[in-house]
Amino acid sequence: MNEVRTLAKQTAIYGFGTVIPRFLNYGVMAIFYTRIFQQAEYGVVTELYAWMAILLIVLTYGMETGFFRFAQNKENYEKVYSTSLISLFATSTLFLILVFIFIGPVSFVLNYPDHHDFVLMTAAIMAIDAFCAIPFARLRKENRPVIFSIIKVANVVITIVAVLFFLLAAPKIWENNNGWFRKVYDPAYRVGYVFVANLIGSIATLLMLLPFIIKIKPAFDKGLWQKMIIYSFPLLIAGLSGSLNDVLDKVILRRILGNETGLATVGVYGAGYKVAVLMALFIQMFRFAAEPFFFERAKKEKAKETYAFVMKYFVIAMLLVFLGINLYIKGFKFIIGPDFRESLIVVPIVSMGYLLYGIYINHSIWYKLNDLTRFGIYITLIGALITVLINVFLIPVYGYMASAWAHVASYGSMIIMSFIFAEKHYKIEYRMEALIPYFIISIGMVVFSRVFNYSNIGTELIINSLLIILFMAYAQYKDKILTVFFKRS
Secondary structure: OHHHHHHHHHHHHHHHHHHHHHHHHHHHHHHHHHHHOOHHHHHHHHHHHHHHHHHHHHHHOOHHHHHHHHOOOHHHHHHHHHHHHHHHHHHHHHHHHHHHHOHHHHHHHOOOOOOHHHHHHHHHHHHHHHHHHHHHHHHHHOOOHHHHHHHHHHHHHHHHHHHHHHHHHHHHHHHOOOOOHHHHOOOOOOOHHHHHHHHHHHHHHHHHHOHHHHOOOOOOOHHHHHHHHHHHHHHHHHHHHHHHHHHHHHHHHHHHHOHHHHHHHHHHHHHHHHHHHHHHHHHHHHHHHHHHHHHHHOOOOOHHHHHHHHHHHHHHHHHHHHHHHHHOHHHHHHHOOHHHHHHHHHHHHHHHHHHHHHHHHHHOHHHHHOOOOHHHHHHHHHHHHHHHHHHHHHHHHHOHHHHHHHHHHHHHHHHHHHHHHHHHHOOOOOOHHHHHHHHHHHHHHHHHHHHOOOOOHHHHHHHHHHHHHHHHHHHHHHHOHHHHHHOOO
């Protein structure tokens, strides 16, 4: 299908703007951080980034999807864009002011009473990133993935350069300098410079997006805004619950295991988690392209057939990514430092959890298309509840392994609930049972690679590569996957 190949091409371009920069951020920087920071120091980075993920959902409050939903009417396009942009500017500014005023209590709640600066920088990063969400959504809506990708890559490159300067070059300059540099740079600040660099990257992104911000004619339509809020607010709750599923384990780990021990455990777990996050990057890459694609196809003939077709090949493609990450884990392990590699045991579990999340993202289009976003609340709240219960009751017994399995249980339950609700409101014949053999084969291959005693690394690479080729051969024989993706339009 030409439509699906178009989606695949756009997904690949968005990959340049999501997978590559986030791989640099999660991969390259994880290599760096896990070699210069102690486990507890890296735990600070992991935990505060988890808070960022949670609060960023609150600060965007579903406006991205609301923008796509209401921007379908071309006559109101600019009004929808301006209204959503002004809304996010107002709420992001208010958030930053409130954090500044109540910095003491906020820092106490987050368990950083002695690091108000960390909290303030985290708040500033979130406020800027939330505001930038709508200009990025406009680029996606207008099918301008190249500009989108260039800005995303530039953001990460600037952040990485800043990190390397503050943590590698600056200490040497400080040692050999007796002037002004010693007054503005503190080599003991260490972890703090991670947030300084991130803030620099966010400000640079805002500046790059200015051409898409200042060219609009400011117009705030209160009636339209109320409609968007009514539509988007359930997505806020659903998104918040989904974000809790993703990051709450890092927050709970510290509080259950104690402050210092907890931070060290969060650091170790977060490092292994970074490897599994490679799967999430591909899911995010797909979501950026798929969301506007699904809305645009909604009114066309055979839309449901298109959605089912996309689901099938999405799952097959993501299982290939799952195999790539887990069968070549001895290569990916070098992303993190030796002191953190015990947590690689969670990679197959967490990466499978993310694959299930990708299936849910695919399937959840039914309630977004039909203005039934309240079902997103029900589904993700159930998932969040499962996450909390597993983490609270099983972390004391199984440590961070409980957190890893919580992802699989949570996202699996969300898929089941989504299918149950969709049965009555927007049923699509996905024929998911036909994909079961793919899951059995891929999971069996990963288990085999863990228990088989390879004689050397060369043998392991050859055998595991053959396993991936066998999986692709099966996919080609059964569903013609290579033909679908690479046949000329």
